Amino acid sequence: MLPIVGYTNKLTVEPGETIDVMVGSFGAKNYRADFRQIIQGDTNPDGPGYKDKLIDLDLGGDRRALDKPFRPGSCVLIPGVHAIEEVRDFTLAAVVKPTLLDGRKRSILALPGFAEIGIDEHDRLTGVAGGQTLTSTMQVSVDHWHIVSLSYCADTKALSLAIAQDRDSTSEPPCPEVVTVSTDLSSGRPSECIIAASRDDDGELTGFLDGRIDRPAFFDTAIAPETLRNLLADFSLLRRQRSLLGAWDFSRKMTTRMICDVSPYQLHGHIHNAPTRAMTGWLWKGQELDWKLRPDLYSAIHFHSTDMYDAGWEVDFSLTIPDDLKSGVYTVRLVPDSDEEAAYYCVFAVRPPRDRASGNTVAFLFPTCSYLAYANHRLGMDVPGTEIGMGRAVELDRHHMFLQDNPGIGFSVYETHDDDTGVFHSSRLRPIVDMQPKVKSFLGGYGSNIWQFNADTHILGWLDAIDQDYDVITDEDMHEDGLRLLQRYNVILTGTHPEYYTRNMMEAMQGFTDRGGRLMYLGGNGFYWVVSFNEDMPGIMECRRSEAGIRPWEPGHGHFYHGFTGEYGGLWRRNGHPPNHLCGVGMTSQGFDVSEPYVVSPEAENPRAAFIFDGIEGTRIGDFGLAGGGAAGLEVDRADLAQGTPEHALVLATSTRHTDIYLMTPEDLLDPTPDWSGTQADIIRADLTFFETIGGGAVFSTGSIAWAGSMAWNGYDNEIARMTENVLRRFDDKTPFEYPQC
Amino acid sequence: MARYQITDDDLPFASEFLAEPIGYHSPGLQRVLNRMRGADWDFKYVLVVEERHSKWRLGKLPKQRGAKVEMVDGVVYTDLREAECDIFKRRWSDLTGQDLEALLPHSS
Numbered sequence: 001m002l003p004i005v006g007y008t009n010k011l012t013v014e015p016g017e018t019i020d021v022m023v024g025s026f027g028a029k030n031y032r033a034d035f036r037q038i039i040q041g042d043t044n045p046d047g048p049g050y051k052d053k054l055i056d057l058d059l060g061g062d063r064r065a066l067d068k069p070f071r072p073g074s075c076v077l078i079p080g081v082h083a084i085e086e087v088r089d090f091t092l093a094a095v096v097k098p099t100l101l102d103g104r105k106r107s108i109l110a111l112p113g114f115a116e117i118g119i120d121e122h123d124r125l126t127g128v129a130g131g132q133t134l135t136s137t138m139q140v141s142v143d144h145w146h147i148v149s150l151s152y153c154a155d156t157k158a159l160s161l162a163i164a165q166d167r168d169s170t171s172e173p174p175c176p177e178v179v180t181v182s183t184d185l186s187s188g189r190p191s192e193c194i195i196a197a198s199r200d201d202d203g204e205l206t207g208f209l210d211g212r213i214d215r216p217a218f219f220d221t222a223i224a225p226e227t228l229r230n231l232l233a234d235f236s237l238l239r240r241q242r243s244l245l246g247a248w249d250f251s252r253k254m255t256t257r258m259i260c261d262v263s264p265y266q267l268h269g270h271i272h273n274a275p276t277r278a279m280t281g282w283l284w285k286g287q288e289l290d291w292k293l294r295p296d297l298y299s300a301i302h303f304h305s306t307d308m309y310d311a312g313w314e315v316d317f318s319l320t321i322p323d324d325l326k327s328g329v330y331t332v333r334l335v336p337d338s339d340e341e342a343a344y345y346c347v348f349a350v351r352p353p354r355d356r357a358s359g360n361t362v363a364f365l366f367p368t369c370s371y372l373a374y375a376n377h378r379l380g381m382d383v384p385g386t387e388i389g390m391g392r393a394v395e396l397d398r399h400h401m402f403l404q405d406n407p408g409i410g411f412s413v414y415e416t417h418d419d420d421t422g423v424f425h426s427s428r429l430r431p432i433v434d435m436q437p438k439v440k441s442f443l444g445g446y447g448s449n450i451w452q453f454n455a456d457t458h459i460l461g462w463l464d465a466i467d468q469d470y471d472v473i474t475d476e477d478m479h480e481d482g483l484r485l486l487q488r489y490n491v492i493l494t495g496t497h498p499e500y501y502t503r504n505m506m507e508a509m510q511g512f513t514d515r516g517g518r519l520m521y522l523g524g525n526g527f528y529w530v531v532s533f534n535e536d537m538p539g540i541m542e543c544r545r546s547e548a549g550i551r552p553w554e555p556g557h558g559h560f561y562h563g564f565t566g567e568y569g570g571l572w573r574r575n576g577h578p579p580n581h582l583c584g585v586g587m588t589s590q591g592f593d594v595s596e597p598y599v600v601s602p603e604a605e606n607p608r609a610a611f612i613f614d615g616i617e618g619t620r621i622g623d624f625g626l627a628g629g630g631a632a633g634l635e636v637d638r639a640d641l642a643q644g645t646p647e648h649a650l651v652l653a654t655s656t657r658h659t660d661i662y663l664m665t666p667e668d669l670l671d672p673t674p675d676w677s678g679t680q681a682d683i684i685r686a687d688l689t690f691f692e693t694i695g696g697g698a699v700f701s702t703g704s705i706a707w708a709g710s711m712a713w714n715g716y717d718n719e720i721a722r723m724t725e726n727v728l729r730r731f732d733d734k735t736p737f738e739y740p741q742c
Numbered sequence: 743m744a745r746y747q748i749t750d751d752d753l754p755f756a757s758e759f760l761a762e763p764i765g766y767h768s769p770g771l772q773r774v775l776n777r778m779r780g781a782d783w784d785f786k787y788v789l790v791v792e793e794r795h796s797k798w799r800l801g802k803l804p805k806q807r808g809a810k811v812e813m814v815d816g817v818v819y820t821d822l823r824e825a826e827c828d829i830f831k832r833r834w835s836d837l838t839g840q841d842l843e844a845l846l847p848h849s850s
Contacts, residue, residue, distance in 0.1 A: 043794050382807060384786060387779040392764055392822070393829055396801065396811065397791045407808045418807070440794055446764050446822075594765045659766050679766070 002402040003027035004065055004336040004344050005431040007311070011368050012349045012474040018320045021332050021346060022313035024068030024431070026402070028336030033059040035319065038329045038347065040461030040712070041437025044448040047626050048461055048715050050438065055330070059319060065336060068314070070408035070430070073208035074307035075197035076248070076259050078269035081111065081190050084245055088187040091151035091219040091243075092117055093228050094195070095166075095282040098140055099302070100210035100419035107198035107207035108148060109216050111190035116198055117150050117161075118207060127161035130185035134161035138177045141165065142419075145214070145282045147174060147229050153222035157182045162225035166282070176225035193218065193246065193267070195259075196275070196303040205272070208305035210419045214281040215299055217247040233283065235262060235296070251295040254278050255564055256536040274309035274540055276302040276424050278563030280556075289558055292566045298558075304417040308410025309540055311430040327352045327471040329366065329460060331437070345436040347453060349472045352488075354481075361490040361732055362470040364459065367452075368428070369475040369500040369531055372541045374452050375432040376403055377412035380442035383552065390442060391593025391661050395449060397440040399433040409433070413543045414552050422553030424563075427540040443592040445628030448709060455627070456495035458708035459522060463493075465716040466725055475505055479533060482508040486517060491731040496523040496705045497635065500531045500543065503567060506577045513582065516695040518731035522724065524686065524705035525587040525635035527572055527579035532564040544569030548667035550590065571667060573643060581644035584689035585637035585703040588668065591661035591678060595633020595706040597623035598653035598688050608740065609650055609690055611730045612700070615722055621653060622720045627709025631720050633658070636686035637703030648740045649691035655704070658684055696736025700727045746777050748837045756834060756842055763826035778833040785836040787829045789819065798825055 006023040013019045023031065039051035094109050094117065101123045110116040115129040125136040127150035140146055145166040152159045159181050164174035195216050196209040215232050221243040223231070231238045238247050239262045246267045252260035254277050261267040271277070278291045281300035291298035319332070331345040349366045352358035380386045380394040381404060387394050396404075403409065410430055411423045434441065434452070441451035448455075463470050470493075477485055479502050486492060486508055498521075501509075506527065513519050529549065532542045545551040546560035546569045555569065562569050572579060579586040597620045604613055622631025632655035639645040658678030663669075668683070669676055678684050686704040693699065710720040755771040767775065778785070783805040789798040790811065800817035804810065819825035834842040 045795055378807070380788075381803060384781040384783065385779075388776055391775075392826055394788045394803070395791055395798065396788050396803075397794070401790070401811065404808065404811060438794065440791060660769070660772055 001027070001405070002344060002398055002433065003342050004031055004334050005402070005433060006332070006334050006344055006346045007429070007431045008332065008346050008348050009429070010348060011428055012351050012477050013321055014351050014353050015321050015323045015325050018318050019348065020315040020318045022311070023065065023316040023334055024313055025065035028065040030062045031065045031334050031336045032062050033317070034333050035059055036331050036333055038331055038437050038457060038460065039464045041454045041457035042448050042450055042626065042712065043438050044626055047448060048465070048712050051461065051464070052437070055325070057319065057322065059332070060317060063316065070308070070311060070406060070410070071205070072273065072308045072408045072410060073197060073205060073305045074271065074273040074275035074303045075205060075208060076195035076269055076301070077272050078193035078195070078246065078248070078259065078267050081193050081267060084265055086187045086189050087114070087220060088154050089152060089221045090115065091149055091221065091223045091228065093149040093232060094216035095145055095147050095214040095232060096211060097145045098142055098209065098211035099421060101140065101142060105207055106209045107194070107196065108209060108213065110194045110198040112192065112194065112199045114188040114190040115150055117148055118198070125161060125163045129159055130183060132159055132181055132183050134159065134179045134181060136161060136163045136177055136179055138163055138165065147176070147225070147232065149223070149225055149228055151222040152185055154185070157184055158222070159183050159185065160222070164225060164229065168285070174229065178225060193269070195248065209303050210305050210417065212279055212300040212302045215247065215249065218245045219243040220245050239263060249299060250277060250301045251299040254291065254295060254298070255534065255566070271301070273307045274425050274427070274537060275304065275307055276563060278561065280558040284558060286558070290561050292561065302421065304419065306407070306411065306417045308408070308430060309425070309427045309537065321350055325350055327358060327360070329472055347435050349474045351473050351477055352471045357488040358471050360469050360471045362468060362493065362728070363489045363491070364463065364470050364472050364493050365478065365495065365498065366472050366474045367495045367498040369502065369505070369541060370495070370498055371432065371435050371453055372426045372428055373413050373500045373531065373543060374434065375412050375426050375428070376409055376434060377414045378403055379414055382415060386442055389592050389661060391591070391659065392446060394442055395440055399436070399439050402433055416553050422545065422555055424542050424544055424555065425540055429539045443634065445592055445634050445706060445709070446594055447628055448626040452497060455497070455705070455708060458626070458712040459493060459495065462711045462716050462721060462724070468728070478508050479504045483511045486512040489517065490734055491518045491520060491728060493520045494523055494526060496708045498523055498526040499528045501527050501529070501572060502531055502533060506572060506582070510577070510582055513693045513697045513699055514695050516693070516697040516736060518697050519583060519699045520727060520731060521583045521699065521701040522707055524637055524703055525590065527577070527582055528587050530567060530569050530572060530575055532562045532567055534564040546570035547574065550665055573667065578644040579637070580640055583699050583701045584645050584649045584691055585639050585687050585701045586643050587665055588636055588638040589658070589662045589664060589678065589684040590635040591659055592634055593628065593659055593661050595625060595628030595630030596655045596658055597621060597630050598632050598686065599656050600653045601651055603650040604652045606650055608692070609652055612652065612690060612723060612726055614726050616719050621723070622710045624713045624718065625706055625710030626712055627706035631707050631710035632686035632704045634705035636684070637701070638683060638685055639687040639689050646691050649689050651687045651689050653688040655686045692737040692739050694739050698731060698737045700731070744777055744780065744782065746773060748774055748777060748834065753845060756830070757846055759830055760827050760846070763823050763830070778830070778837070785833050787832065789825055792818070796820060
């Protein structure tokens with residue numbers, strides 16, 4: 001367990017900039033903080049040893065550790081409703097399709113203290129107003145849209161709850177069930193409207209819905225259900241109703257936090273905790289698959305009680321990065337109750353100054369998009385088959401136990417929500433407990449069993465061991481600054497698994513290599529999935545896994561275009577930027593048990609590759625390592641002309657066998673037959689690849705996540721580390737590479 | 743229920759696993775392991791890290807997200823291969839009702 005956790009408001013910060021630290025206690029009484037540079041995070045006794053460096057920066061003494069809860073759950077908040085006049089007659093209405101009914105009370109549409117439509121513990125619709133509760137006989141269903149309303153007419157004293165289930169498989173119009181009581185309600189002046197949640201007596205949000213809501217509306221008259229159905233189906237008709245107080249069209253400003261009221265009152269609001277927008281609505285019947293072309297059909301929001309964007313913890317303290325601090329990976333370390341073993345690490349990058357180059361010619365690209373994609377992932381806990389893919393038992397480290405106890409921390413894009421729909425969003429505005437040094441993982445292979453950030457510290461440790469000066473830049477920096485930032489460097493080194501890329505990032509990196517930059521892709525399964533940032537919500541990332549790829553869920557038909565940007569989601573290979581074109585290789589297989597050496601190929605004899613093999617003997621390289629015992633493994637990439645590998649690329653070495661845990665990717669396995677496995681299929685391999693670019697640049701790709709685990713073997717004194725250094729030295733020499741003549 | 747049921751015919755694969763629990767396995771052993779390591783929450787054993795790289799306790803993972811990991815009292819490992827072999831034997835017993843050590847007396 002973790003007695004203390006925390007996060008920072010940024011993952012990249014420049015010298016002179018201030019960064020906020022939020023700390024939450026989960027058992028700790030006090031804590032003290034210090035500031036360190038992370039050099040090497042793997043604690044495997046067979047590895048080079050854990051190493052960090054204390055930075056002399058006073059972060060204050062002991063502080064009290066305060067309990068801070070996670071409050072997941074998304075909704076829409078419409079403030080300022082009190083601006084409209086006193087309400088006596090009214091109708092509240094919405095179209096709703098729940099996706100999880102599990103005995104919890106849920107709210108659909110609430111004017112707290114005035115009226116509310118919800119779902120009770122028995123899946124029945126409820127309407128509450130003036131102390132009266134109406135309950136439908138009909139149960140709501142996860143299979144259908146429902147047109148629901150609660151209305152009151154002072155003249156007849158009728159408070160009515162109506163529900164019509166839209167069974168679109170029949171030609172009959174939805175037939176409403178109406179429950180009515182006679183009551184004398186006093187008029188009211190609600191202060192806010194909440195969609196998909198309500199408030200408890202303490203004012204905290206509660207009753208979060210798992211499901212989709214479309215076109216909620218509020219009128220100052222009682223409207224019959226039959227009339228309401230036609231009104232809700234036509235926004236142009238709806239907005240002309242003189243009785244309309246508010247109607248929220250979720251298809252407007254879809255890429256933002258904003259929720260638009262189409263009534264003249266303009267009671268606009270905003271989403272809370274980033275529910276999923278650009279989702280098929282009540283009237284979508286497959287007419288269009290791109291929400292940009294028919295946004296009116298994408299007027300639903302999918303809410304989840306497990307959505308999490310911003311933990312919203314109060315700031316405990318801030319620190320200003322010293323002006324002279326060199327770029328690197330740093331951490332605010334939180335030591336609870338003087339227990340160093342229980343320290344929590346808030347990791348972030350100190351990038352070089354924005355307005356001037358540091359002078360370093362080598363940069364490590366800190367893959368924050370991929371860290372976000374895996375942030376707080378639960379693959380070994382939620383997905384039982386993970387153990388098969390690991391080829392051994394799941395290890396649960398302390399942070400995994402914390403995740404198990406605190407699912408409210410929010411998920412990675414590898415999880416499903418409680419309603420079994422995929423998690424499209426991951427945010428950095430919350431503790432990311434697996435983005436720490438020392439922690440073990442599920443997928444890191446027999447040996448160190450570390451993944452993403454901690455595995456990438458094998459590369460940081462190697463840079464330190466060879467005394468290489470370097471800057472650290474993040475995916476977010478590259479997304480924002482593009483080639484303006486990358487052009488400062490001769491060489492960019494990736495992490496072990498830079499899998500998630502935005503379009504800006506792909507184009508910046510391609511522009512870098514095209515114009516003479518040198519890329520060292522020291523990983524596997526890189527440049528694979530399309531992700532997007534949201535210009536209105538810093539720190540959150542979207543991934544919709546359309547059509548293909550190894551994926552834990554698929555987004556559902558009609559949901560292949562990102563809500564944040566409108567981009568088509570899925571694999572870059574299907575979106576005009578195949579990884580093979582950028583780096584020569586592309587994802588071909590995965591297995592998380594053991595890794596293999598590479599067998600040197602005849603192409604290694606080509607004089608173009610002589611500098612790579614300087615001082616390296618033998619025909620098998622990398623028959624050792626901390627990630628599965630070999631340099632080729634975990635996730636492996638192949639060179640493939642058909643996927644965009646340049647014709648002049650040299651495949652220098654190849655892994656020639658893997659265990660039968662390694663199978664084909666779905667995008668390549670069009671016709672499944674039982675021979676596509678690691679001991680049988682040549683296509684399952686890691687290809688060590690090199691090629692020059694037309695602009696005098698060059699690319700060196702390992703096509704293997706396990707590579708860095710071999711670099712770190714024997715205290716970085718081995719042929720894999722040497723080869724990597726050979727490449728780095730030549731790549732850092734500005735002398736242009738000669739593009740081979742065909 | 744999984745289609746593949748483990749029987750005495752799989753004993754050779756048990757011997758194979760206990761000799762080398764990590765790495766390359768015959769197709770027959772892989773099928774046994776798939777049965778043991780798949781989506782059956784009755785025996786979803788996990789290794790709870792007590793000290794990284796040196797000490798693990800045996801636990802059972804609950805199906806429900808957020809539920810407590812059930813610890814198996816008194817079971818501590820100091821070697822991952824030893825842990826794999828012990829979990830294999832426990833699952834063999836869970837699936838067949840038989841004591842693998844009695845069937846393969848030279849396995850431990």
